[in-house]
Amino acid sequence: MTVSSTESPTQRPPLADPFPEGSVAAVEQAADGHTVLTVDRSHLLDVLRRLREKPELACDLLADVCGVDYPDREQRFDVVYHLGSLEHGHRFRVKVPLGEDDPVVPSAVGIWKAADWFEREAFDMFGIRFQGHPDLRRILTHEAFHGHPLRKDYDPSQRWLLTEKDTMAPRWATEDQPDDEHMDTVVLNLGPSHPATHGTLRTVVRLDGEHIVKAECEIGYLHRCFEKMSETHGWQQVIPYTDRLNYCSSMINGVGFALTVEKMLGIEAPPRAQVVRVILSELSRIMDHAVCLGANLVDLGALTNFWYFFQIREEIYGLLEKCAGGRLTVSYARIGGLAHDVPADFEDEVRKLLDSIPKFLDDVETLVTTNRIFRDRTEGVGVISGEEALAWGWTGPCLRASGIPYDVRKAHPYMGYENYDFEVPVATTGDTYARYLVRMEEMRQSLRIVRQALDNLPDGPVITDDHHVALPPKEKVYTEMESLIWHFKLIFEGIPVPAGEAYGFTEGANGELGYYVVSDGGGKPHRIKVRPPCFAIYQAFPKILEGLMIPDAIAILGSLNIIAGELDR
Amino acid sequence: MKNVATVNVDRGPIPWTERIYLGPIVRGLGVTLRHFLRNVFGKRDVATIEWPEVKRQYSERLRGRHILTTKDDGSLRCVACYMCETACPANCITIVAEEDPEAPVEWEKRPLLYEIDLLRCVFCGFCVDACPKEAIIMSRQHEMAFSERSEAVVGIEELRQKGPIEDEDLGYRPYF
Amino acid sequence: MRQPDGSSSFLTTRVDAMLGWVRKNSLWPLPFGTACCAIEFMSVVSSHYDLSRFGAEVVRFSPRQADLMIVAGTITDKMAPVVKRIYEQMAEPRYVISMGACACTGGFYRAYHVVQGVDEFIPVDVYVPGCPPTPEALMHGILKLQDMIQNGETQHDRLKHGKPDTTATAG
Ligand code: SF4
Ligand code: SF4
Ligand code: SF4
DSSP, X not given: OOOOXXXXXXXXXXXXXXXXXXXXXXXXXXXXXXXXXXXXXXXXXXXXXXXXXXXXXXXXXXXXXXXXXXXXXXXXXXXXXXXXXXXXXXXXXXXXXXXXXXXXXXXXXXXXXXXXXXXXXXXXXXXXXXXXXTTOOOOSSOTTOOXXXXXXXXXXXXXXXXXXXXXXXXXXXXXXXXXXXSSOOEEEEEOSSOGGGXXXXXXXXXXXXXXXXXXXXXXXXXXXXXHHHHHTSXXXXXXXXXXXXXXXXXXXXXXXXXXXXXXXXXXXXXXXXXXXXXXHHHHHHHHHHHHHHHHHHHHTTOHHHHHHHXXXXXXXXXXXXXXXXXXXXXXXXXXXXXXXXXXXXXXXXXXXXXXXXXXXXXXXXXXXXXXXXXXXXXTXXXXXXXXXXXXXXXXXXXXHTTTOOOOHHHHSOOTTGGGSOOOEEEOSSOSHHHHHHHHHHHHHHHHHHHHHHHHTOOOXXXXXXOTTTSOOOHXXXXXXXXXXXXXXXXXXXOOOOOSEEEEEEEEETTEEEEXXXXXXXXXXXXXXXXXXXXXXXXXXXXXXXXXXXXXXXXXXXXXXXXXXHHHHO | OOXXXXXXXXXXXXXXXXXXXXXXXXXXXXHHHHHHHHHHTSOOOOOOOOTTTSOOOOOTTOOOSEEXXXXXXXXXXXXXXXXXXXXXXXXXXXXXXXEOTTOSSTTOEEEEEEEEETTTOOOOOHHHHHOSSSOEEEBSOOOOOBSSTGGGEEOHHHHBOOSOGGGSOBOSOOOO | OOOTTSOOOSOOOHHHHHHHHHHHTTOOXXXXXXXXXXXXXXXXXXXXXXXXXXXXXXXXXXXXXOSEEEEESOOBTTTHHHHHHHHHHSOSSOEEEEEHHHHHHOTXXXXXXXXXXXXXXXXXXXXXXXXXXXXXXXXXXXXXXXXXXXXXOSHXXXXXXXXXXXXXXXX
């Protein structure tokens, strides 16, 4: 065992009143381990600044900012900040209630850079205005959009059409450059349909010669309204939607969501389900990294590796298909466990993978890791320091490549990760090469976890027998009246998740994948906010680019592994 | 931060063995050559599947096109209880119920219309999980293509099981 | 096979047949991949399935050099003008395969920002269901398109021969 401490996942922070009298309206210890502070907006910045700066609080990670709409309340909106401290391991949730006619709060951009896009999203979705935000525009929806779609009174199917003439360009892109030091600068549009942008990402850059002087990202080209859709579907039906967030590692998303709702229900999946979830999540992580690195290397001109990585991926797909019936969108996790047990030859199949994957990894290492062309193209390119990365809200392999060993599996173990012996790969240089190395090593560590999990795969059921949550076994439904009634109730009424809220976070392939779930006690979620790791990572991209060249931009973008489905939801 | 076990993956400056470029290149070429030779002369573990001549063997859990199962007398098992329709996240099932005149008990229902829009369907299998009668299951038939959107809305006749159930290419269905 | 009004009234001349044969065996696809389906499209062109065996290996990312657009993934309202523009830039005759539930109908995203089927603004020849369609399903769709080209049943042919475009109103 390398991890010595086994304390509860989220520690209680010391609250020896670090805030001035009267600034915090209510303090509450939530069941999910977060300390919830309710703050009036006049004190918000003061409280946030103290949370960040007081050494005993040290909340250096702003994980998420989001809105919630409670149409029945007098103060209709809540703005919710999710904060975490890497040093102390504690978590805060700061809530600011706002009335409908004056939904304005001061912007936290000055405290955490990460607030930038999160606040823009809250503006776009709820119409909450952040005073002092440098560029408060819509982010996910398009220019011709009217209204704020996540408000409860917005009809989910109300569309607005965008025509080509209203398509956008950043203001600075059309302005003349009065800078006479330069002969001329060129504005270049990368994407949203560009072979090297991996899906629907768009970056507008201003070039001076070969160098990028200014860049801006436009996102939302794959905004599929996950959050609104989840409000119109039952709890269990959200699982297929989560698959399509980060579609390269769909298992991890489903598991993260199931864990959060299980937390709210106060149940746990049976041990066998937990271990199978770990195995498949780690294999999905390998798959995700394989696609990321493969695509990154193709962009740099190394095509062969792509085939090797895809062979890994295709083999893992085979296994997932045997377990779940789908290759990419598995829909295998369920609230309370798994959809059904793994097939009989599961262990052999996984062992085969454990043998074959390292061979492909070795091949790739031989081809790439020591290759000087590759090193020359990636070393020192796209450097970001640890503090800077954290301020932008980075998590996951990209943060670890900058020297901060934050991994949710270690810092807040879930699903029994504390029982596995594995190491967190870190690098210190924070460049594209470091991100490549970290991902390569992570795949090997994941294999280690899979091996241990497989050795300790317990027998037993894979889904809870609480029939408020999980469908009864089929043979009982066919034969017993009582089970049939449970079945009927579950299908038509959904899972009675108790009213309340929880923030559940797991280590996704790209970093901390959080689900902030609010239930009003009904069969459908009141609000689900996903904290997508890429969202935070991608907002720093334009800043990293400044001063670099276009080919570097492509190399960096690939190494950040931006998955549009998760970025735009 | 809690003390976590970390492994540093930094590689430091490029050593001269790599700087002269030759070693890594030769080794890299070795890898590709090994794959090439093995595929040409050795085991021939070529990954490519020669579809359509050779089909990949999918498992019996593959979620393909739906089948409406029938009883021994050839009538549908479905009792038009709307559970599949309710459980479907895509809302792609349309059922219209009617009274079953042949039923032994009163107020048994059967579907007058049962349509699935295969182009809306996301093949999640929730309808199969929801059915209390094992009246809807999935086949492994996944190679479909339509030239009209209306062609993809399939009704009872297209979905009904043809012949004995063992002869169907069975895919995802309830496991006991 | 599937002439919309059931007629077989137009003559397929030898030249047309020849052209059809040539076109069908040298489709140059332009993958317009946006989401999960694009990942599955990658499988189709990579080692396990290898699309080049059907004469469609030259995957082009430039619309000017392609004649088959494979729309793979969800198209949002924000993306729609881009898709349309790219389609218009392609050389004639051009064909469209819409891959996956989202591109065909919007799938289970009946939502405020999702196009309910790309045939809202571009003519689609072949719809491939699935979420995502398996690689086999997409290849099946490509073979079907090849047949349609050979038999002159594509949207391009329908328009050329003055047949009404029936898909835009269907579904
Ligand atoms: S597979 Fe899923 S989407 Fe398709 S009909 Fe069944 S429940 Fe609906
Ligand atoms: S759940 Fe089964 S029995 Fe009920 S309507 Fe659907 S197919 Fe018929
Ligand atoms: S059809 Fe399914 S797999 Fe394809 S893009 Fe849509 S959600 Fe993703």
